[in-house]
Amino acid sequence: MNKPLSASPHALDLARRVITIEADAVRALAARIGDDFLRAIELILACQGRVIVSGMGKSGHVARKIAATFSSTGTPAYFVHPGEASHGDLGMVTRDDVFLALSYSGESEELLTIVPILKRQGAKLISLTGNPQSTLAREADVHLDGAVAQEACPMGLAPTASTTAALALGDALAVALLDTKGFGEADFARSHPGGSLGRRLLTHVRDIMHSHASIPAVREEATLAEAILEMSRKGLGMTGITDESHRLLGIYTDGDLRRTLQKKLDFNSTPIRSVMSRTPRSIAPDALAVEAVQLMEQYSITQLLVVDEHNKLVGALNMHDLLKAKVI
Secondary structure, X not given: OOOOOOOOHHHHHHHHHHHHHHHHHHHHHHHHOOHHHHHHHHHHHOOOOOEEEEEOHXXXXXXXXXXXXXXXXXXXXXXXXXXXXXXXXXXXXXXXXXXXXXXXXXXXXXXXXXXXXXXXXXXXXXXXXXXXXXXXXXXXXXXXXXXXXXXXXXXXXXXXXXXXXHHHHHHHHHHHHHHHHOOOHHHHHHXXXXXXXXXXXXOEHHHHOEOHHHOOEEXXXXXXXXXXXXHHHHOOOEEEEEOOOOEEEEEEEXXXXXXXXXXXXXXXXXXXXXXXXXXXXXXXXXXXXXXXXXXXXXXXXXXXXXXXXXXXXXXXXXXXXXXXXXXX
């Protein structure tokens, strides 16, 4: 029987070496990018069509990810397999597009086959290679240098540091474009409507707040006993205190109740205005729910009252509402 394989201490050393080599490769890019990078940005900004990203093998996998990152950050893009491109898929490319070709050697036969057609169509070509003297680099309108000192593979064969560097350059392009276009959180949310990301970025306070009859509120003339009864009925651990025009004057919370108990007051005769917390933290209904989370964390509170532009009480919410809506 063959002896079962087991990890050796050498595996940890090798793993650390791989991470160090790849980190150094990415770090070296920062000092090397310059005018060519800016020209690539300008080409993409001027693009009236889409960015088509392509590559073979491992470069193809990186190209797919770069295209996905572009698309999710405001630069419409898609991946085209270079082998399929020469068998019909090149019909998807127009003169208004920018073609981003990835090949570490810069001599990928599948990519070089379609370069003349791209040129004839009038599409702009950006190449990302590890060899500035390669055919693909020379034929490109802009070349991005993704060369690395060495691969992390002990044999120097498997694309490792080179693909990591290419991925980092793709991310750098996407983020630079995002910033130049003023692409913000709301734009990001529109392209990520599903899952927790969309909920965090698109949910507003008005979407989750308690409103109308479910708002815990009493008038300033109410007694402490009436305020506690209102808190119990509405179950939010608080009640707002308003004037006759429903403008917010204060708040009374479970924490205030604990402090009041120590004073041994008469609940039936003590007016709520004498024990309420004045100028409570509040938020507008059109604010994002994540802003409510930020306020609660900043001031170490678990409830918020919602007021309109006239300081009228229009809603209430607590941490449980935010958790239920999966905003946090």
